[in-house]
Amino acid sequence: MVQACGYKNKIDSNYYCQKLKFTCINSNKVVYFKTTKGDFEVKLFGKDNPVTVSNFIENIENNIYVNQKFYKIINFAQIRFIQSGVKPENKLYIEPKQNLHKTSPSIPLEIKFKEEIKPRYNYQIKNPSETENLVNTFESGSIAMVKSGKNKSSSTEFFFVTSKIPELDGRYSIFGKIIKGLDVLKKINKEDYIKAVQISN
Numbered sequence: 001m002v003q004a005c006g007y008k009n010k011i012d013s014n015y016y017c018q019k020l021k022f023t024c025i026n027s028n029k030v031v032y033f034k035t036t037k038g039d040f041e042v043k044l045f046g047k048d049n050p051v052t053v054s055n056f057i058e059n060i061e062n063n064i065y066v067n068q069k070f071y072k073i074i075n076f077a078q079i080r081f082i083q084s085g086v087k088p089e090n091k092l093y094i095e096p097k098q099n100l101h102k103t104s105p106s107i108p109l110e111i112k113f114k115e116e117i118k119p120r121y122n123y124q125i126k127n128p129s130e131t132e133n134l135v136n137t138f139e140s141g142s143i144a145m146v147k148s149g150k151n152k153s154s155s156t157e158f159f160f161v162t163s164k165i166p167e168l169d170g171r172y173s174i175f176g177k178i179i180k181g182l183d184v185l186k187k188i189n190k191e192d193y194i195k196a197v198q199i200s201n
């Protein structure tokens with residue numbers, strides 16, 4: 001098992017941004033979700049999760065989330081999972097500004113620790129005691145990428161949660177949080193859909 005104190009960050013965000021061919025965003029951004037149930041605002045954690053946020057911003061700029069349904073809603077007693085995005089098998093190609101571009105089916109799992117300058121990639125927490133050192137944990141309104149493998153995130157599928165889930169901390173790339181309109185998120189049901197996602201200037 002890799003110990004937190006002995007972890008060595010050999011690969012940084014610039015490596016993955018170049019590999020995945022998008023511009024690395026290292027600042028926090030705000031995006032606006034317009035849905036059939038209303039609108040809400042999400043703050044994206046570009047400072048802590050630059051690869052995940054850069055990938056998400058590129059998806060927004062390429063309009064791949066327009067008219068996409070919230071196709072999976074999981075209800076438990078105290079929590080809801082609201083999932084949306086584009087399944088790779090449904091849409092392998094997106095149309096950016098000039099020519100067709102094949103999306104990567106996955107991006108690296110990306111989590112940030114408080115005492116470390118760079119995020120960790122392809123690293124999943126196994127020791128629960130490590131979660132107390134995470135910068136971002138699951139809270140009401142958190143957004144994370146769906147997993148596509150043990151240490152990989154989907155490049156297009158994401159989900160929101162409506163309360164804390166400490167059991168999942170350190171196992172998903174949490175890359176943002178709703179800062180306005182949480183009540184709208186809680187009303188979303190299956191078959192509701194995204195009308196648009198816009199990036200704040």
